[in-house]
Amino acid sequence: MIEAPLWIFGDQLGPHVHSTDEHHGREVVLVESERVFRRRRFHRQKLHLVLSGLRHTAAELGDRAIHLRAGTYREALEQVGRPVVVHEPTSFAAADLVERLRKDGLVAEVLPTPTFALPRTDFDEWAGDRTSFRMEDFYRAQRRRFDVLMDAGEPVGGKWNLDAENREPPPKGRVTLDVPGPWLPTEDEIDGRVRADLDAMELPTVGRDGPRLFAVTADEAQRALAHFVEQRLPHFGPHEDAMLTGDWATAHSLLSVPLNLGVLHPLDAVRAAEDAHRAGAVPLPSAEGFIRQVLGWREYVWQLYWRFGKGYQRRNALAARTPLPDWWRELDADAVTATCLSTALEGVRDRGWTHHIPRLMVLGNHALQRGYRPAELSDWFREAFVDGFEWVMPPNVIGMSQHADGGMMATKPYSSGGAYIAKMSDHCKDCAFDPKKRLGDDACPFTAGYWAWTHRHRDLLAANHRTARAVASMNRLKDLDAVLEQESAREEF
Missing domain, CATH: 1.25.40.80 (Serine Threonine Protein Phosphatase 5, Tetratricopeptide repeat)
Known part of the structure; x- marks a missing residue:
């Protein structure tokens, strides 16, 4: 009896997936689905990495590889001509697709995910x-x-x-x-x-x-x-x-x-x-x-x-409603004055990658202060970052970065003023904005933005013992009304 081929997704490319004793000698199906590539505006370098990984794996597998290019995964599996086995995919959408293909007889068996330590x-x-x-x-x-x-x-x-x-x-x-x-x-x-x-x-x-x-x-x-x-x-x-x-x-x-x-x-x-x-x-x-x-x-x-669960990305506990601005979506780092934010966007534009602190304390912090829609932001991180697969971003963005889940994942929101960025970087040295200033033409948008954000969510923050001190500090600001007026009209970052 001929073994069913193993179908692997573009994030299941390692030998611990396709070349274990269980799969020794088994044919391996690799699919380039044009619909997947066109579904969203992914970073150009991300598409390159996924395609390069798929094609290098196919080349390494040699005669074992069934390497197909098709409009959809379904079309590719129909070309295989016999049911395949597949490891559990890494997203709800892909898992639902696999289940539909299983019901239609194109998938014979779904095996556990082998790319993580803990089942x-x-x-x-x-x-x-x-x-x-x-x-x-x-x-x-x-x-x-x-x-x-x-x-x-x-x-x-x-x-x-x-x-x-x-x-x-x-x-x-x-x-x-x-x-x-x-x-x-x-x-x-x-x-x-x-x-x-x-x-x-x-x-x-x-x-x-x-x-x-x-x-x-x-x-x-x-x-x-x-x-x-x-x-x-x-x-x-x-x-x-x-x-x-x-x-x-x-x-x-x-x-x-x-x-x-x-x-x-x-x-x-x-x-x-x-x-x-x-x-x-x-x-x-x-x-x-x-x-x-x-x-x-x-x-x-x-x-x-x-x-x-599937509905997690729709959570919006802080009622953030601002659409992502065009300069953000287009990674227009040159349109941004603040050195920290410009540098972070430049890293995404040029490499599709920044490390975790620019993600959380610059990009995420800015988005939190400005009230960008969490679901849009999560999608943006998934599309623009080369390591941003679907399972990665909702907990990181909805939970950790934007506190949109109301505390299911993190005990407090991660927002800060310019003082943190000044301490942990060299970005503020030659920046047009002063991290110590919250009012004026050279007021740091992170410092002023922090107090505007704290005011907007003062009731929630006052009820959390980890953030109550911020509200008390805000209440002592003599220029708070002027800061709030300034930030409501701010267009330049």
Whole structure:
């Protein structure tokens, strides 16, 4: 009896998906669906990465690959001519599609998702009847379950979380962190063909084309991981929240793309970091900080995407109704005066990527203060970021960044004035706006915007013990009415 082929999506490209003992020798179906590419205005470089990953995987699989280009996934599977098996996809929309294809006889079996450490059934058992969640609780459970950075049942070093040691501002007077640069791939003939095909398709995209900056194959991912652990992880922890105008990558790993394409398994990244620490090559705060990102936060976001359900993206607890402005949608960094915001948009425009602090404390902070519609913002992050797959953004944006879920995911909104950005970056040094000023032509839009936002949500913030002090501080501002009038009329950022 001939085995049913395995159909893999563009974020399931690793050997831990298609070349396990279960799938040894099995044919593998890879589909380029034109409808998927045209459905939204994705970043040009994101489309390149997904297509490059698909085509490199097909080339590596050789005779095992059934590589199809079709208008839709259904059309492609009809060409296969026999039912396929598939691993659970990573979004509600794709899961619904798979279920329809299963009912129509095109899918024979749906297998568990192999690209995360913790199965969804195990998370459901851990979560029980919880309605709100704390990442720290989940993270500690993950460390215990997978025996990561543990000694005799206790955390290595005596503490679970060393985040307090990983919040240092950038070194004064430096324009870069002065660490070895990130691993970068070498484009090949497949990348050249991808670029030519994308040009010919004339797809509606955002952002600029550019050299491929991220790993898209398992071999590239292992090389990128090894380079990061050996050259950059020792420097990662202390300044992981720092922002530098002239150093877009600082000491970050750039592994989110291969992780989210499924060519790097999260436990491989975690074990590599742990081994480097135990060998004495990486300080504990750096190793723990990276492990918390991968085994803690990434897995947490994945599980909560499914736990919160299909309607989660429509939540809007703060009643934010402002449409995304055109300059934001078009990534028009040159139209923005504030250096921090311009630099963040420039990073998205030119690379489809910024690290987590520009995402949360610049882009997300600005959107929160201005009341941008959370669902639109979540879609924008998914489309404009090269690592922004559908499961990634709703918990990160709706929950963490915009507090639109009313506290299901985070205990307080993440809003701040310009003082935080001035402390954690070099952006304010030559900016036209002064982070210390909330009133006047040179008033920082983040500082003034923070007080306007606090006033708008004063009742909610006063009722939260973590934010009540902000309301008390606002009530002592003698120029509050003038700040509110200024911000209601502000058009320039």
